[in-house]
Amino acid sequence: MSKITGVTTHDFRFPTSNTLSGSDAMNPDPDYSSAYVEVNTDADDGIIGVGFVFTIGRGNDVVCKAIDSMAQALIGRNVEELLDNMRLAWDLFVHDSQLRWLGPEKGVEHMAIGALLSALWDIKAKRAGKPLWRLLGEMEPEELVSTLDFRYMTDALRPEEAIEILRAGQRGKEERIANLIANGYPGYSTAPGWLGYSDEKMVALAKEETEVKGFKQIKLKVGRDVAEDIRRLGLARDAIGPDVKLAVDANQVWDVPQAISWINEFHEFDLAWVEEPTSPDDVLGHATIARAINPIPVATGEQMQSRILYKQYLQMNAFGIMQIDATRVAGPQEIVLEYLLAKKFNKPVCPHAGGVGLCEAVAHFAMFDYVAVSGTTENRVIEYVDNQHEHFVHPTVIKNGNYMPQMAPGNGTEMTLETAQKYTYRG
Amino acid sequence: MSKITGVTTHDFRFPTSNTLSGSDAMNPDPDYSSAYVEVNTDADDGIIGVGFVFTIGRGNDVVCKAIDSMAQALIGRNVEELLDNMRLAWDLFVHDSQLRWLGPEKGVEHMAIGALLSALWDIKAKRAGKPLWRLLGEMEPEELVSTLDFRYMTDALRPEEAIEILRAGQRGKEERIANLIANGYPGYSTAPGWLGYSDEKMVALAKEETEVKGFKQIKLKVGRDVAEDIRRLGLARDAIGPDVKLAVDANQVWDVPQAISWINEFHEFDLAWVEEPTSPDDVLGHATIARAINPIPVATGEQMQSRILYKQYLQMNAFGIMQIDATRVAGPQEIVLEYLLAKKFNKPVCPHAGGVGLCEAVAHFAMFDYVAVSGTTENRVIEYVDNQHEHFVHPTVIKNGNYMPQMAPGNGTEMTLETAQKYTYRG
Numbered sequence: 095m096s097k098i099t100g101v102t103t104h105d106f107r108f109p110t111s112n113t114l115s116g117s118d119a120m121n122p123d124p125d126y127s128s129a130y131v132e133v134n135t136d137a138d139d140g141i142i143g144v145g146f147v148f149t150i151g152r153g154n155d156v157v158c159k160a161i162d163s164m165a166q167a168l169i170g171r172n173v174e175e176l177l178d179n180m181r182l183a184w185d186l187f188v189h190d191s192q193l194r195w196l197g198p199e200k201g202v203e204h205m206a207i208g209a210l211l212s213a214l215w216d217i218k219a220k221r222a223g224k225p226l227w228r229l230l231g232e233m234e235p236e237e238l239v240s241t242l243d244f245r246y247m248t249d250a251l252r253p254e255e256a257i258e259i260l261r262a263g264q265r266g267k268e269e270r271i272a273n274l275i276a277n278g279y280p281g282y283s284t285a286p287g288w289l290g291y292s293d294e295k296m297v298a299l300a301k302e303e304t305e306v307k308g309f310k311q312i313k314l315k316v317g318r319d320v321a322e323d324i325r326r327l328g329l330a331r332d333a334i335g336p337d338v339k340l341a342v343d344a345n346q347v348w349d350v351p352q353a354i355s356w357i358n359e360f361h362e363f364d365l366a367w368v369e370e371p372t373s374p375d376d377v378l379g380h381a382t383i384a385r386a387i388n389p390i391p392v393a394t395g396e397q398m399q400s401r402i403l404y405k406q407y408l409q410m411n412a413f414g415i416m417q418i419d420a421t422r423v424a425g426p427q428e429i430v431l432e433y434l435l436a437k438k439f440n441k442p443v444c445p446h447a448g449g450v451g452l453c454e455a456v457a458h459f460a461m462f463d464y465v466a467v468s469g470t471t472e473n474r475v476i477e478y479v480d481n482q483h484e485h486f487v488h489p490t491v492i493k494n495g496n497y498m499p500q501m502a503p504g505n506g507t508e509m510t511l512e513t514a515q516k517y518t519y520r521g
Numbered sequence: 522m523s524k525i526t527g528v529t530t531h532d533f534r535f536p537t538s539n540t541l542s543g544s545d546a547m548n549p550d551p552d553y554s555s556a557y558v559e560v561n562t563d564a565d566d567g568i569i570g571v572g573f574v575f576t577i578g579r580g581n582d583v584v585c586k587a588i589d590s591m592a593q594a595l596i597g598r599n600v601e602e603l604l605d606n607m608r609l610a611w612d613l614f615v616h617d618s619q620l621r622w623l624g625p626e627k628g629v630e631h632m633a634i635g636a637l638l639s640a641l642w643d644i645k646a647k648r649a650g651k652p653l654w655r656l657l658g659e660m661e662p663e664e665l666v667s668t669l670d671f672r673y674m675t676d677a678l679r680p681e682e683a684i685e686i687l688r689a690g691q692r693g694k695e696e697r698i699a700n701l702i703a704n705g706y707p708g709y710s711t712a713p714g715w716l717g718y719s720d721e722k723m724v725a726l727a728k729e730e731t732e733v734k735g736f737k738q739i740k741l742k743v744g745r746d747v748a749e750d751i752r753r754l755g756l757a758r759d760a761i762g763p764d765v766k767l768a769v770d771a772n773q774v775w776d777v778p779q780a781i782s783w784i785n786e787f788h789e790f791d792l793a794w795v796e797e798p799t800s801p802d803d804v805l806g807h808a809t810i811a812r813a814i815n816p817i818p819v820a821t822g823e824q825m826q827s828r829i830l831y832k833q834y835l836q837m838n839a840f841g842i843m844q845i846d847a848t849r850v851a852g853p854q855e856i857v858l859e860y861l862l863a864k865k866f867n868k869p870v871c872p873h874a875g876g877v878g879l880c881e882a883v884a885h886f887a888m889f890d891y892v893a894v895s896g897t898t899e900n901r902v903i904e905y906v907d908n909q910h911e912h913f914v915h916p917t918v919i920k921n922g923n924y925m926p927q928m929a930p931g932n933g934t935e936m937t938l939e940t941a942q943k944y945t946y947r948g
Contacts, residue, residue: 121618151619152590153630159586160629163579191548192578198773198800198824201628202587203580246800249777249809346625350676373625373673375829377804378836382676397625402802409805 096137096173101165101210103158104130105519106509107151108450108482116150116448116481117290119317120345124150126450126482127519129157129206130509131165133213135173141220144508145212147205147421148449154519160206164193168210177218180241183211184427188243200399204424211425212455216505226505227458230430231267231465235260242431250405256434263466270465278496279461280471281478282311282339284448286330289315293329300333308495311339311366311475317347320356327363336364341393343369350379354386367393367415374398381412393417396446400424404432408439417477419446420455426505433463442472448479453490454506457497485513523564523600528592528637530585531557532946533936534578535877535909543577543875543908544717546744547772551577553877553909554946556584556633557936558592560640562600568647571935572639574632574848575876581946587633591620595637604645607668610638611854615670627826631851638852639882643932653932654885657857658694658892662687669858677832683861690893697892705923706888707898708905709738709766711875713757716742720756727760735922738766738793738902744774747783754790763791768820770796777806781813794820794842801825808839820844823873827851831859835866844904846873847882853932860890869899875906880917881933884924912940 110116111123127150133143147157167186176183187207188199196203219229230238235257244253286299296314303309314330316323323342331340342365348356353371360368368390372379374397384392391414398404400423407413416436418429436443443463445456453476460476468474476497483489487508491498500506537543538550554577560570574584594613603610614634615626623630646656657665662684671680713726723741730736741757743750750769758767769792775783780798787795795817799806801824811819818841825831827850834840843863845856863870870890872883880903887903895901903924910916914935918925927933 120621124619124622149619150622152617153587153620153623156583156587156590156623156629160580160583163583190579192551192576193580194547195551195577195824196580196583196629196632198802200802200826202583202623202630203628205623244776246776246803246806248779249806349671349673352675373829375625375627375827376673376833378833379673379676397622399627400802402800406803406805 096135098133098168098171098173099136100134101162101168102132102134103161104514105154105158106130106513106517107154107519108517117288118315118343118345119289119347121150127151127154128450129154129161129209131161131209131213133168133210133217135217137173139221141217143213143217144505145209145216145425146451146507147209148452150449157202157206160202161209164203164206165210173217176214177221180214180218180427181243183214184241184243184424187211188424199402199424204400205422208421208423208425208428211427212505215426220504223503225458225500225503226426227461227465227499228271230426230458230462231271238430241427243427246402247405247431250409251435251438255438259434259437260466263469266469267465270469274461274464274499278493278498279457279464280475281309281492281495281497282313282341282475283307283309284313284477284479286312287314287343289318293326296326297329297333300330304334304338307492309478310495311341313341313343313369313477315345316342317344317356320359324359327360331363339366340364341366341369344371346370346373346397348372350376350382353383357383357387357390360390365390367391369393369417370396374403377403377406377410377412380407381410384412384414391415393444395419397422401428401431401435404435408435408441414441416441416443417446418443418456418459420452420459429459430462433459433467437467442474444475445477447477448481450482450485451507453478453483454486454488457490457500458505461499485509485517523562525560525595525598525600526563527561528589528595529559529561530588531941532581532585533557533940533944534581534946535944537908544715545742545770545772546716546774548577554578554581555877556581556588556636558588558636558640560595560637560644562644564600566648568644570640570644571932572636572643572852573878573934574636575879577876584629584633587629588636591633592637600644603641604648607641607645607854608670610641611668611670611851614638615851626829626851631827632849635848635850635852635855638854639932642853647931650930652885652927652930653853654888654892654926655698657853657885657889658698665857668854670854673829674832674858677836678862678865682865686861686864687893690896693896694892697896701888701891701926705920705925706884706891707902708736708919708922708924709740709768709902710734710736711740711904711906713739714741714770716745720753723753724756724760727757731761731765734919736905737922738768740768740770740796740904742772743769744771747786751786754787758790766793767791768793768796771798773797773800773824775799777803777809780810784810784814784817787817792817794818796820796844797823801830804830804833804837804839807834808837811839811841818842820871822846824849828855828858828862831862835862835868841868843868843870844873845870845883845886847879847886856886857889860886860894864894869901871902872904874904875908877909877912878934880905880910881913881915884917884927885932888926912936
């Protein structure tokens with residue numbers, strides 16, 4: 095028996111605005127940041143659970159404060175009781191009625207819950223000696239589903255259906271695990287596409303990412319000027335040829351009517367998707383856009399607040415691709431539920447990543463999906479940007495444009511001591 | 522010319538969980554709280570701008586932290602420049618691209634923005650020597666609309682339409698102001714309805730609020746047990762008779778299918794509305810419920826995150842009554858926009874109140890609507906609970922069940938020094 099003895103947060107900030115890496119039509123100068131949390135126990139296994147929220151700078155201190163404030167409820171708790179019944183841990187935060195007022199289930203508080211629950215799942219995976227993707231993929235369907243919260247979900251997905259999906263996912267699981275370990279999971283590269291880059295830099299990176307690194311898809315930021323977008327898309331398509339997929343990302347800059355007319359200028363480029371055409375909160379707006387720009391698929395999710403929004407997007411067929419972010423919702427349990435929803439409605443998930451720690455984090459869920467839920471990587475790719483991986487003890491490894499699965503126990507988002515010392519924000 | 526010299530936050534908490542006032546099916550033991558902010562300038566008018574976020578306890582410190590962190594951008598700013606162009610102040614916070622990541626436009630950060638913008642509008646109203654309802658009601662349509670942000674709104678409401686609505690609202694304005702000052706604006710009472718109350722206390726309060734205090738509507742909390750709800754509704758209907766309106770409030774406890782079957786047990790009670798049947802984030806779910814429980818109207822809004830959600834509820838006809846909360850969205854500008862949306866789609870707004878400071882705050886917007894937007898109080902009532910008004914310098918005054926308009930300059934939410942000393946939270 096062990097107890098939780100302490101929860102420590104760290105405000106890490108990286109000065110990415112210096113290079114315009116990460117710049118898009120909505121976010122001209124992000125400073126990639128992490129509200130990072132460590133959960134300590136009195137067990138003598140030396141295990142520290144880590145979790146984080148990715149942010150782009152200002153306000154990272156507010157997320158740290160939210161985690162600190164909320165974490166008081168964990169101190170002194172029996173660790174095994176929580177790990178054996180992760181639904182308890184979920185309820186402790188998500189159903190704290192006083193905290194619920196500050197959402198419900200959205201924004202800073204929800205992200206903070208996600209960091210804490212991730213840290214607990216990290217301890218669970220480390221104790222089991224498994225990487226998180228494998229822990230989730232190898233849990234019994236009933237056991238995994240018992241950790242999930244179906245409140246507000248039952249008009250779209252009931253627990254019995256979730257168990258059925260996971261049972262069906264048992265077939266061929268061992269082969270898929272072997273295939274994953276041998277070949278990895280397809281990635282795509284956003285590296286060439288930042289709006290702040292010159293044409294030359296964009297074209298050179300587009301060639302390098304596809305010809306040298308082996309990615310089968312790249313993505314370009316758009317939305318500042320339609321003529322300029324068309325020009326850059328032409329350059330990019332020429333650079334990569336017709337066989338590499340090309341997606342675009344508007345980062346929410348358009349209103350609904352504007353999105354429709356703008357995107358309808360892009361049909362010649364055979365786009366894999368158009369991402370975040372408008373506010374992620376506008377389900378109806380996305381449904382309208384999706385109908386009007388067909389056959390270009392709509393993709394969104396990096397700022398989707400919760401499973402309740404995903405449910406509606408799926409019910410309304412308001413997008414073609416779900417882009418779950420690993421640190422916006424309430425941790426592994428909500429992400430697993432979202433993958434099950436996606437499977438029920440037959441939509442591919444292509445996780446959002448790129449921000450510091452996100453590549454390391456999201457790969458576990460995409461791989462869990464391949465192993466135990468959808469059973470396929472068809473039409474599925476994980477975003478990749480070759481930035482800030484050096485801060486991690488187990489950084490993402492890419493081979494031939496594929497994410498190689500993490501083999502170390504845990505969720506793979508532990509940062510190095512050197513980074514902690516160098517990038518701690520001092521206000 | 523003056524400058525903003527300081528922004529101070531206060532974490533006020535009131536031990537309301539001791540009495541179960543405020544208890545409902547989702548919130549068994551709230552401690553009504555206020556993340557309260559004061560904005561100081563170096564002008565020699567002695568004016569301090571006040572704003573606040575109402576919360577129900579834990580996490581109030583996180584809201585204070587969010588306000589503090591964000592307020593750094595205000596220090597040293599030219600006051601007149603902001604007050605003459607409140608759109609600048611809005612952009613400073615709502616369109617801060619780094620802060621936007623933490624929402625966008627929802628949760629703790631959005632509420633914190635609301636407190637700061639409220640405090641600036643409070644200074645503007647105090648300098649004009651007018652209560653906020655009158656300042657808003659007497660602004661020129663073009664001037665008021667120039668302060669509003671139509672991003673993500675143009676598929677539902679364009680600036681030209683907003684100006685037209687306000688122009689139409691000029692007719693008869695002076696008479697309505699005179700009528701308001703003489704007679705007030707209709708309120709309704711939630712005082713009898715908390716779930717923690719005994720039958721005797723509920724019935725006695727139902728009679729007192731209607732027969733003695735003159736309210737024409739009361740509201741009961743429901744959602745813990747359907748048989749118990751029906752029994753209590755019978756008692757309440759007997760106590761108030763057929764002519765007083767009766768509404769119910771489930772505080773989001775149901776899933777969609779459950780809401781439909783539960784509410785369909787209530788048809789005999791001639792309900793004014795059923796409030797918060799499920800998650801406020803579920804537009805589609807509310808639309809489904811609204812169709813299925815017709816003719817009982819659905820009401821929601823106290824936890825509605827932004828104008829983008831209201832837009833969709835209106836476009837889908839997913840509710841009958843809009844219940845804007847004064848401290849959940851980004852201050853007066855977003856609230857004004859929401860009232861204009863409601864007018865465009867012809868829905869009544871019945872503001873959420875009751876929490877500490879909310880009655881004082883929301884009345885200004887309902888009265889602005891009466892004076893300058895909808896021009897009517899038909900089917901419109903402001904929620905009222907007779908609690909915690911003693912903490913305010915200008916507490917809400919009720920006469921014959923009507924809210925009397927505040928006549929003091931400002932937004933009317935300034936708290937007393939005695940309260941500040943007594944209820945400051947010390948952790």
